[in-house]
Amino acid sequence: MACGALCRIPRAVAGGDIANAGYRHGWRPGWLGQCLRWQVRGVLIFLRSVPEIVWALLFVRAVGLGPTAGVLAIAITYAGMLGKVYAEIFESVDQRPAHALLQSGSGRLAALAYGILPNAAAELTSYTVYRWECAVRASVVMGFVGAGGLGQQIDLSMRMFAGDEVASMLLTFLLLVLLADQLSRLLRRQFT
Numbered sequence: 489m490a491c492g493a494l495c496r497i498p499r500a501v502a503g504g505d506i507a508n509a510g511y512r513h514g515w516r517p518g519w520l521g522q523c524l525r526w527q528v529r530g531v532l533i534f535l536r537s538v539p540e541i542v543w544a545l546l547f548v549r550a551v552g553l554g555p556t557a558g559v560l561a562i563a564i565t566y567a568g569m570l571g572k573v574y575a576e577i578f579e580s581v582d583q584r585p586a587h588a589l590l591q592s593g594s595g596r597l598a599a600l601a602y603g604i605l606p607n608a609a610a611e612l613t614s615y616t617v618y619r620w621e622c623a624v625r626a627s628v629v630m631g632f633v634g635a636g637g638l639g640q641q642i643d644l645s646m647r648m649f650a651g652d653e654v655a656s657m658l659l660t661f662l663l664l665v666l667l668a669d670q671l672s673r674l675l676r677r678q679f680t
Contacts, residue, residue, distance in 0.1 A: 534576075535568025540626050544635045558635030562623050573615055581607040592668035610679035614672055628661060 493619030543561035546558070551557050605612075631639020638657060645653040 516521055528571075529575075532568045532571040535564055536572060537564070537568075540565040541629065541633065544630045544633050548634050553634040553636070555636030558627055558630035558637055561630060563637065565626075566619055566623055570616065570619060574612060577608045577611045577615070578604055581611075610676055613675045613679055617668055617675060620666055621672075624661070624664050624668065637678035 497556050540561045543564050544557055547557035547560045551560070581604060583604075585607065586599040588595065589599040589603045594602075627635075627637045628639035631637045631641065633644050634640065638661060642654055645657065
């Protein structure tokens with residue numbers, strides 16, 4: 489299910505980039521750009537407004553029991569969350585480097601890659617790792633509704649009164665959260 493977290497990052501970056509296309513460079517887009525911006529924002533709002541447990545129940549009905557339903561549910565919900573936050577981070581960083589690149593003839597992608605992303609990298613990384621940690625926790629809940637993963641194993645072990653198995657899985661879960669915390673700290677140090 490953590491794969492779902494990793495799979496949604498490119499979609500969230502693209503969604504955040506599209507949602508902010510004009511405002512990032514100090515000009516207002518035309519009516520077509522405005523329409524695209526509001527459509528992308530609307531999709532992001534819809535994706536994050538439906539809880540992952542509801543998505544999981546829908547996907548369990550669509551693809552059956554197993555980790556695929558959980559991965560899809562978490563990926564969809566967190567793509568909406570990450571897209572919104574990435575858009576806000578892109579709006580909040582210093583726009584002057586990107587504007588200077590555009591004025592010197594660079595393309596929009598180069599302005600994003602060299603003008604916006606370096607300034608936003610620490611915040612993006614920190615929030616992404618935090619949401620990955622949240623996705624790991626959510627995957628445990630998903631398992632209780634039949635979406636596979638660690639939660640399903642914990643549920644089965646609890647039903648069989650295998651306390652030692654439950655304890656070892658909870659310890660594994662704790663180690664995953666600690667690993668995410670250490671990774672976040674390491675990456676933040678790298679980008680600041």
